[in-house]
Amino acid sequence: MNSTEIVKRSLHKRYAREKRFQFYGRAAVMVGFVFLAMLVLDITIKAMPAFSVTEIKLEVALDRASLELPAEGEISRQMISAINFGGVIKKALRDAFPEITSRKQKKLLYRLVSGGAEFDLADRLSADPELVGNDSLALWVKADDDIDTFYKLDTRTSRVDDRQVVMIEKLQADERIRTAFNTTLFSAGDSREPEQAGIRGAIVGSFWTLLVTLLVSLPVGVAAAIYLEEFAPQNRFTDFIEININNLAAVPSIVFGLLGLAVFINFFGMPRSAPLVGGLVLSLMTLPTIIIASRAALKSVPPSIKEAALGIGASKMQVVFHHTLPLAMPGILTGSIIGMAQALGESAPLLMIGMVAFIVDVPGGILDSATVLPVQIYLWSDSPERAFTALTAATILVLLGFLTLMNAIAIYLRKRFERRW
Amino acid sequence: MQTSSLFILILALALIAYYTGLKRAQQSRRSSRLLALPAHYGYMTAMLSAFPALLLLLAWMIFEPAYLERQIELNLPASLLQGPADQLNLVINSVYLQIEGTGTADNPLLHKAAAAYNESLQKSRQMIGGLILLLGLSGIVFALSRYLTRLHARRRVEGMIRILLMACSGVAIITTIGIVFSVLFEALRFFESVSIIDFMFGTSWSPQTAIREDQVGSSGSFGAVPLFLGTILISLIAMTIAVPVGLMTAIYLAEYASRGFRSIAKPLLEVLAGIPTVVYGFFAALTVAPFIRNLGESIGLSVASESALAAGIVMGVMIIPFVSSLSDDVIAAVPQAMRDGSLALGATRSETIKQVIIPAALPGIVGGVLLAASRAIGETMIVMMAAGLAAKMTINPLEAVTTVTVQIVTLLTGDQEFDSPKTLAAFALGLMLFATTLILNVFALHIVRKYREQYE
Numbered sequence: 094m095n096s097t098e099i100v101k102r103s104l105h106k107r108y109a110r111e112k113r114f115q116f117y118g119r120a121a122v123m124v125g126f127v128f129l130a131m132l133v134l135d136i137t138i139k140a141m142p143a144f145s146v147t148e149i150k151l152e153v154a155l156d157r158a159s160l161e162l163p164a165e166g167e168i169s170r171q172m173i174s175a176i177n178f179g180g181v182i183k184k185a186l187r188d189a190f191p192e193i194t195s196r197k198q199k200k201l202l203y204r205l206v207s208g209g210a211e212f213d214l215a216d217r218l219s220a221d222p223e224l225v226g227n228d229s230l231a232l233w234v235k236a237d238d239d240i241d242t243f244y245k246l247d248t249r250t251s252r253v254d255d256r257q258v259v260m261i262e263k264l265q266a267d268e269r270i271r272t273a274f275n276t277t278l279f280s281a282g283d284s285r286e287p288e289q290a291g292i293r294g295a296i297v298g299s300f301w302t303l304l305v306t307l308l309v310s311l312p313v314g315v316a317a318a319i320y321l322e323e324f325a326p327q328n329r330f331t332d333f334i335e336i337n338i339n340n341l342a343a344v345p346s347i348v349f350g351l352l353g354l355a356v357f358i359n360f361f362g363m364p365r366s367a368p369l370v371g372g373l374v375l376s377l378m379t380l381p382t383i384i385i386a387s388r389a390a391l392k393s394v395p396p397s398i399k400e401a402a403l404g405i406g407a408s409k410m411q412v413v414f415h416h417t418l419p420l421a422m423p424g425i426l427t428g429s430i431i432g433m434a435q436a437l438g439e440s441a442p443l444l445m446i447g448m449v450a451f452i453v454d455v456p457g458g459i460l461d462s463a464t465v466l467p468v469q470i471y472l473w474s475d476s477p478e479r480a481f482t483a484l485t486a487a488t489i490l491v492l493l494g495f496l497t498l499m500n501a502i503a504i505y506l507r508k509r510f511e512r513r514w
Numbered sequence: 515m516q517t518s519s520l521f522i523l524i525l526a527l528a529l530i531a532y533y534t535g536l537k538r539a540q541q542s543r544r545s546s547r548l549l550a551l552p553a554h555y556g557y558m559t560a561m562l563s564a565f566p567a568l569l570l571l572l573a574w575m576i577f578e579p580a581y582l583e584r585q586i587e588l589n590l591p592a593s594l595l596q597g598p599a600d601q602l603n604l605v606i607n608s609v610y611l612q613i614e615g616t617g618t619a620d621n622p623l624l625h626k627a628a629a630a631y632n633e634s635l636q637k638s639r640q641m642i643g644g645l646i647l648l649l650g651l652s653g654i655v656f657a658l659s660r661y662l663t664r665l666h667a668r669r670r671v672e673g674m675i676r677i678l679l680m681a682c683s684g685v686a687i688i689t690t691i692g693i694v695f696s697v698l699f700e701a702l703r704f705f706e707s708v709s710i711i712d713f714m715f716g717t718s719w720s721p722q723t724a725i726r727e728d729q730v731g732s733s734g735s736f737g738a739v740p741l742f743l744g745t746i747l748i749s750l751i752a753m754t755i756a757v758p759v760g761l762m763t764a765i766y767l768a769e770y771a772s773r774g775f776r777s778i779a780k781p782l783l784e785v786l787a788g789i790p791t792v793v794y795g796f797f798a799a800l801t802v803a804p805f806i807r808n809l810g811e812s813i814g815l816s817v818a819s820e821s822a823l824a825a826g827i828v829m830g831v832m833i834i835p836f837v838s839s840l841s842d843d844v845i846a847a848v849p850q851a852m853r854d855g856s857l858a859l860g861a862t863r864s865e866t867i868k869q870v871i872i873p874a875a876l877p878g879i880v881g882g883v884l885l886a887a888s889r890a891i892g893e894t895m896i897v898m899m900a901a902g903l904a905a906k907m908t909i910n911p912l913e914a915v916t917t918v919t920v921q922i923v924t925l926l927t928g929d930q931e932f933d934s935p936k937t938l939a940a941f942a943l944g945l946m947l948f949a950t951t952l953i954l955n956v957f958a959l960h961i962v963r964k965y966r967e968q969y970e
Contacts, residue, residue, distance in 0.1 A: 118766025345892020
């Protein structure tokens with residue numbers, strides 16, 4: 094048996110091994126895809142219920158007698174805010190179900206609607222005082238979150254009573270219950286009640302935080318990149334800076350949170366939970382990303398352009414600011430947007446500086462207490478109520494939407510302005 | 515005056531300085547030759563007027579709170595100041611409440627302190643406003659003097675910009691120093707009350723210090739070994755998923771995949787890297803963990819609802835793109851000649867990969883794996899949401915374990931005084947985390963760089 098035959102005999106096995114190896118590779122790629130698909134699908138399915146909300150139609154009596162207002166005369170704002178709206182809603186519920194008389198049943202009846210219904214009515218009246226005096230106003234009020242889950246998904250929690258089911262069936266027969274798009278999700282701040290909770294506060298908090306991050310990290314990052322790429326002499330100090338930047342890029346984000354807590358809050362006495370501190374911490378975190386991206390962009394500007402500018406008498410600074418920087422700008426912006434997207438999704442360091450507080454109000458500036466989208470996700474995912482799971486998933490979808498948008502802008506910028514020299 | 519209005523004052527003065535400098539330069543250009551463009555003289559005077567004032571404002575912003583607090587203490591009688599530190603804080607806080615107009619104390623001493631505070635606040639703000647005005651005006655005065663046009667303005671301006679650029683790149687160093695000092699000092703304070711040996715080698719972790727000293731477990735115990743073990747366990751699970759899958763992905767994409775497939779697959783995998791960790795945490799806690807528990811129960815295993823396995827698997831998927839893109843880079847850097855040589859000798863493609871490319875790329879791959887490991891160790895949100903809180907000495911992946919990062923967050927969120935050993939322990943853990951990841955990173959970057967030099 095000569096060597097050719099030996100090789101020929103083993104060929105079959107070797108080709109099989111080759112096939113197997115290729116299969117492993119394909120399987121590995123698939124693992125990533127399948128996981129990604131499962132993740133997106135799972136979250137989308139979980140999020141769906143949060144976009145709709147169950148509403149119950151009530152005939153609310155707004156005549157002066159029922160509102161306990163004086164029969165004559167001007168009605169001031171103060172008088173409106175003093176009205177017992179809870180009683181008004183309860184009366185409307187009793188009117189809708191005249192057959193219910195026992196105390197216990199009435200209690201169940203009141204629990205059909207959200208505790209926020211009276212505030213919605215109060216807001217509506219103070220916005221439009223003309224409504225006072227109407228004998229009956231048809232009003233769609235939000236259902237309680239357990240009722241909402243029951244009606245939308247047909248899954249019953251122990252908190253939905255049999256007698257409530259009968260009431261809902263009656264409402265359904267009268268076409269007095271419906272599901273509508275959940276506008277509260279985008280117009281309200283956080284709340285303990287799922288049907289009243291929204292992500293407006295978190296979105297605005299994220300906006301302020303990112304604004305601070307951008308305003309700090311972009312100028313500093315670009316300046317650092319210009320120095321390192323165009324001016325820094327080859328010496329130990331420059332090496333030290335570069336080592337530092339590379340290491341900072343790999344430091345766990347939570348360590349930046351410790352830095353923020355110890356330095357910004359405890360040493361400088363900045364306010365806790367404020368977008369200012371969050372933004373500063375995130376800018377330190379994104380700085381390496383921006384510096385590295387900006388350096389790559391500056392490096393890709395061909396030396397011939399710089400040399401031509403130097404040749405006609407520009408100073409080195411003029412070359413950088415009149416030629417290199419404008420040409421590198423698309424690359425720098427792309428890198429910065431990607432850095433900002435990272436910052437938008439980051440939550441661990443923000444937990445350290447107190448941005449996990451329960452905050453109902455929409456923040457109005459960088460010094461107000463605020464939370465951000467990813468932290469809101471973290472907070473809600475801990476809640477035992479089922480309805481919060483849907484809200485969490487919906488918030489994730491919104492966050493992923495923002496991230497996709499930012500990355501799409503980055504890709505567009507790269508495609509539109511990329512130049513091959 | 516508010517800080518923002520001081521800032522606007524500085525900017526306005528700088529603007530005036532710019533125009534004065536510009537006008538002066540334009541005038542003198544008519545009579546004699548200038549050394550730089552007129553605009554440069556404008557920039558120079560603006561910088562001269564703004565920079566010192568800005569520095570002063572910054573210093574004042576840092577030191578004003580301490581100065582004002584000192585003023586309060588000076589105005590309080592000694593009897594109030596002699597108590598323990600937390601009582602003093604209480605007094606000072608009630609003075610602050612008084613200042614904000616929300617205080618309820620009727621102690622006339624507090625009113626007096628509040629009045630004194632307001633007075634010194636006024637004085638300090640007037641003083642700083644005056645100083646800034648003076649500094650800003652001095653720049654303008656200089657612009658009016660005859661020395662202005664004798665200077666080479668462009669060189670000065672560029673010199674200043676250069677210093678500014680250098681300062682910006684120094685932020686990286688300051689950040690590192692800031693991290694080291696903030697965790698080191700607090701950790702050292704922690705080691706004053708808990709010995710470093712107990713911390714590093716103790717096997718019981720229960721930082722819940724009781725409020726009263728006579729309660730059970732009043733001291734708390736800070737043996738961090740269960741945390742290290744939990745961190746290592748979850749990271750190991752993550753790495754056993756991420757390394758083979760990531761490596762095979764990189765090999766397939768670099769060596770087998772067609773150009774079209776590659777151009778779709780690579781960005782899709784990078785999406786995995788771009789998803790926020792809190793989303794993975796949600797998925798791990800609400801989907802993967804229940805799935806694993808049900809699966810385990812169906813074959814008769816008892817699985818904790820916050821098992822290390824769920825957190826580890828999801829973390830593993832999260833770092834797949836990290837491993838694959840780093841390995842992809844090093845595999846692509848292996849010279850084509852080595853592939854061609856092996857194929858020419860009759861090796862199949864998989865034999866070439868296994869026996870030539872992987873050995874050649876090994877140092878780079880090891881570096882990438884180390885970087886991925888450091889990321890797994892420092893990952894917070896996934897373990898925060900999907901792993902447990904109770905420290906347990908176990909290496910069973912079906913049980914709930916806790917990690918260093920989870921403990922840092924739980925120790926520092928919530929209201930407590932800053933000086934208790936409980937909060938300081940978080941900084942000691944932070945120091946361990948920082949040191950570990952730093953060593954891994956430096957080592958990994960060193961290996962990767964060495965490897966690159968080999969083929970360049």
